[in-house]
Amino acid sequence: MDFRNPYREDTSIQDNAIRETNDDAITSKFSAVNTGYIKDDFVKFFVKKPARRPPIINRGSYVRNKQLDFLITKFLDIGGSDVKKQIVSLGAGSDTRYFHFKSLSRKFYKYFEIDYPEVTSKKVFTIHKHKELFNLIGSDAKIGKGGTEIYASDYCLLAGDLRKFVEVLVPRMESNGFDRSIPTLFLSECVMIYMDPEDSNKIVEWAGANLISTMFLVYEQILPNDAFGSTMLQNLKLRNIELRGIHAYPNLESQKSRFLSRGWSHAEAIDINEIHDSHIDPKELARMSKLEILDELEEWHLLAAHYCIAWAYKVIDESQKLLYDQVRFVDYRKKGRKGQSC
Numbered sequence: 001m002d003f004r005n006p007y008r009e010d011t012s013i014q015d016n017a018i019r020e021t022n023d024d025a026i027t028s029k030f031s032a033v034n035t036g037y038i039k040d041d042f043v044k045f046f047v048k049k050p051a052r053r054p055p056i057i058n059r060g061s062y063v064r065n066k067q068l069d070f071l072i073t074k075f076l077d078i079g080g081s082d083v084k085k086q087i088v089s090l091g092a093g094s095d096t097r098y099f100h101f102k103s104l105s106r107k108f109y110k111y112f113e114i115d116y117p118e119v120t121s122k123k124v125f126t127i128h129k130h131k132e133l134f135n136l137i138g139s140d141a142k143i144g145k146g147g148t149e150i151y152a153s154d155y156c157l158l159a160g161d162l163r164k165f166v167e168v169l170v171p172r173m174e175s176n177g178f179d180r181s182i183p184t185l186f187l188s189e190c191v192m193i194y195m196d197p198e199d200s201n202k203i204v205e206w207a208g209a210n211l212i213s214t215m216f217l218v219y220e221q222i223l224p225n226d227a228f229g230s231t232m233l234q235n236l237k238l239r240n241i242e243l244r245g246i247h248a249y250p251n252l253e254s255q256k257s258r259f260l261s262r263g264w265s266h267a268e269a270i271d272i273n274e275i276h277d278s279h280i281d282p283k284e285l286a287r288m289s290k291l292e293i294l295d296e297l298e299e300w301h302l303l304a305a306h307y308c309i310a311w312a313y314k315v316i317d318e319s320q321k322l323l324y325d326q327v328r329f330v331d332y333r334k335k336g337r338k339g340q341s342c
């Protein structure tokens, strides 16, 4: 008799498929780096099979990376760069942001990265293999848990399942220096969208309830119900990937209310079209137009409408609100208008 639970097997097939999305993410970033859209000296170490992506994907990667980096930099600047701050990158995969920021001499009290052990073991291997990466972490770095984790003075890579964030991962972060009393940024870049909302909500609720000063930054898909959105879901389903969170947070309003309904102080959400058209420096747009031609404009607008960046902050001390209100994009349209009226 076969006692295997078919549903459990199904879950592990889906979990595997979700882990594989990490390869897509890093391949796309590498394509954008190689084509000249973004600068990052570390992505190359993590790519298994380099592939050139079409112009709309490269442009999307540019907007995503540039603007997430911009908001993270704004967070790190709150109160001055000497104020201790920590970052928790949920489902960090092969993300190279820690290395990129460190190479720019950015300081963190601690940068935590969390992913499944199947993913972190590969990251540990790559970091250990390349001195360009290992040297940035520092000579005191230790590898643990069977080669799936790294503990260093300002970096901590942990292996675990985000569905057990509060019960398992918070104690593990705390035994590795996580400090509830300092400003903390949570980053979910194409991660919570793969989780059941009951599980991802617990992370948002825990952060809002237990930290004195915190910011959450989300990049993920929206608009599942129009023609483009349902084709996107069908295509992913063929690869056993389900966007479990998209129906709970299907648009910009719900992306904001995910935080506001849980007592967060402030939330914003903008789609990639709006960011591209209003918040990217026109000089950068001109530079990109020389890299390659973006002639599939209709497809670009559709794609860009289906991804958003949302961010929220929660502070106990009201006076901190003024500091967090500075975490916002530059509005180049307003800048232009101001310039014309002078």
Ligand SMILES: C[S@@+](CC[C@H](N)C(=O)[O-])C[C@H]1O[C@@H](n2cnc3c(N)ncnc32)[C@H](O)[C@@H]1O
Binding pocket: 018, 019, 020, 021, 022, 025, 026, 090, 091, 092, 093, 094, 095, 114, 115, 116, 119, 160, 161, 162, 163, 188, 189, 190, 191, 194, 195
């Ligand atoms: C699309 S990749 C994004 C990686 C990275 N955030 C980036 O943008 O480059 C999604 C990542 O989330 C991780 N992930 C998804 N669900 C997770 C869970 N329940 N626990 C731990 N990691 C998870 C996957 O393993 C994968 O590495």
